[in-house]
Amino acid sequence: MQTHSLLALLTGLYVATTSVTAQPRPAKAPPAKARNAAPSALLPEQRLPRTEPETHLRFLASDELQGRRTGEPGNRIAARYIAEQFRLLGLRPAGEGNDYFQPIAFERVGSATMATLTLGKDTLRLGKELVVMAGGPSTLSGEVVYVGYGLTDAEDGYKGRDVKGRIVVAQGGSPEAKGPGEIFRASNRKRQLATEKGAAALIELYAESIPWGFVNQYFSREQVSLPAPADGGAPVAHLWVNNTNNQYKQLKEPGQSVTLRTSGRPRSTAPSANVAGIIEGTDPKLKDEYVVLSAHFDHVGVGKQGGNPYQPSDSIFNGARDNAFGTVALLSAAKSLTQQRPKRSILVLALTGEEVGLLGSRYYAEHPLVPLKQTIFDLNTDGAGYNDTTLISVIGLERTGAKAEIEAGAKAFGLGIFAEPAPEQGLFDRSDNVNFAIKGVPAPDIAPGFTAFDAAIGKYYHQAIDNPDSINFGYLHRFCQAYAHMARLIADRATRPQWVAGDKYEAAGKALYGQ
Template identity: 30%
Template sequence: MISVRSFTKTRAILFFLILLMLGMACDRLPMVKIPEEPKERLTAFITYLSSDELEGRGTGTAGNKKAAYYIRELFKSFGLQPLGNEYYQEFKVVTEVQLGEGNSLVTRTHGQEQSWEVGTDFMPMPFTENQSATGKVAFVGYGISAPDLNYDDYSGIDPEGKIVIIMRESPDYEDPHGKFSDYVSLSYKIRNAREHKVAGVLFVNPPSDTADELYTLKRVQGDMQAGVPAIHVKQSVVTSILPESQLFEALEEGIKSTMKPASFDIPDVEIEMNPSVKLIEKPTWNVVGIVPGNDPKLSKEYIIVGAHYDHLGWGQEGSRYTGEEPAIHHGADDNASGVAAMLEVAKHIGENPQPRSVVFIAFGAEEMGALGSAYYCKNPLVPLENTVLMLNLDMVGRLQENKLQVTGTGTSSAWDSLIDTLSNHHGLEVSKSADGYGPSDHASFYSQNVSVLNLFTGLHDDYHKPSDTVDKINFDGLLTIAQFARDIVVRVAHLEKRPDFVK
């Protein structure tokens, strides 16, 4: 007979083994058999990546990790060699912002001190520096310096060392095609304030915004940090410190009607601010494999083929979904389609090595501001100076009337003729853009002087909604684009002379 103590110990061991096996099961996903036919492969790739099981592949989630593992296993099966740590390049991203300790805001007007309540009267901005600031105060309108528009909210005052009050939006924000559209973002305004050496920033909604809601502690796009303390205040905080002769509504209306700044120092007012936030970080990964080149000289040069595999989970920041209940954002086109096309190219190159080396990267955290590609460019696994092309695939699953957008054609003098030749061969009607920048991972490489090409079949009503599902993918069109991308890689890999870079 087994003693109670031994039985308890045995039960504990069995329980531990069960937990261990469950943990291993999470890391070792069952791999679906890879179909023989290319179109069926593309279907299998997107069906899995956009499935409910992966829950939208939100950065920092279990579904995102499963997607990375799936791609890694496919890289292995295609014969790609690992880069990074067994195909993984890990980096951390801020997935949540919480209220820190000790948030305070005090205004002193004509010697009268008033303390304001966090969450009711003000909130720290999620990108704030966690530091205190005390100083005199200046109202600087919308905080815009636009020499091309002959407009500067900082003209006529000395903002250095002061707390500045900045209205959100712009003088013509009600016009969807307003000329100030490049100057509206918070990232621009905080950067401009920092360049003017301010001590701190109080953002406020313009008086015409009658809802006057405080900015929430949501994660912001990119890795933006203010460099100065920054908070968002209710309009009542601003009206309490303005001179009696300066009505807040009149200030806004005056700027909008004249399109001229109306900035000024606020006399006999001092502000003491102490914002504090806590950034919650989680790991995610770029998945990276390489097919080394077979030419002794050209193999030291690299072509990168990339596509981001993350999406919006159950509706992270950037979602356009307006339903009341949370819903999985499947991201079939954005960007399971790009990953599928990249995988198809990887399979071909893995079976047919080229003169130049070809690197394949599934980028993480693109939806959070192209963080994965930015991290790679700061920590490259092959030399960026030896990278001759970064070919990016982002949303390539909705081809209509054979129309494809290709951006970055002006980043090398070799691209225009190459794209013309191959698009004619594949029956594609290509709309070309010379610019190397744009809202995807290729921009990270272009900013580091790498020639780029980005393929895109266009926006649609399902963009960033749960309705971006696999049944809406044009698989015939996707196969054509995958073959088009493959041929770009093969042609560039065989060029005798390295293609030039054009800024």
């Protein structure tokens, strides 16, 4: 029997199993602390069987799903499993063709095998001073055109410059870019604009905060990218040059000539999908507003795809913590909120492509299934793991306007809140919540309890040993209950949450909601 057939059979068996688990059944009473704190002993989240989250996680993080890498069969099986759970719970399909899927035709981008850039007497080479970001095979010679950051048509950009068929040089990053996500998003915008302008190649002078060694290693592996716009043509040859010590500043000067050779990066299709279902609210007016519950279900795959060392005896990066944990919380919340619906409507959104650049959420933000203007909040759940099972950690708690509800949701199940863990990591902009925030939607990230990126986190984060048998299932159960209760409280609150004054996403929120 071929692997994909076996996996399909296993999926069917698990769906059948959970169809039994999903039926109401007597459950153990919650701990005394949770009983005293919870507003009602009858809420569905309090009746959630302890074994149900465990069952979901053991399937989603099983070896059979091969690390759920975007574009691979295990990822598609995970999406199907989630969709069938939505169907079992009675969620209304929010995807295409009256189904739960929002298909995305990702591209798989292979690694380059050769690249050189000759500048005077210097020859820069792939794997040393150069990385190839995109584009097909190219051999080009000519004078370069410096366009500043290469992000706009303004005075320090393309204004007054005809770059059709020319080699464009841009400064790396952007004036605002601090973390990796912002740097990569700026780079993608530069490539898109250079392509639109008809440039033959784009060279970025890289001198950003991410060490060059990491950049070199990361872009020497296969990547997955969003599909190019249908009318945008093939992307230009795009390279980063290590300009950490400003040693190639002459590339900014007029009259500089270079010769560029690159094998390019081969592209092929890598289909995947977000999974989305709707729970209609009960209030005649508020049901036209939506709270999005989101979590990514993809992980990094098998072997070299994982990007970290592994043993021949265990080469599967199961991703139990990141993010089968959050996906299970999403399914648990969907069940609770279906059994007792809140005032506002809920969009339950399982996202693909997070590990390859937050791509599933970025695609959704550009192609929303419910109007963003009617989306009042995104309660995202994602994390690297936990080192404190008495807590839930929240990135963006103080910024996104629902602090009271989030704290109450955790307290109802005996858990504390730890706000803004590991601020040096820039975590707010490193998960799917940021793509909602960019559009103006208040969007914190709810993570398993951690207070710092310490050895307990690093032991499992993107490691092959992050498998189901290493999970504290009692903590998973309480986390799922608390997440569902937070969602209920936010969906039932009288007023919309608002960005705090002065937040960097406040202006986007005012523009979105017409404030």
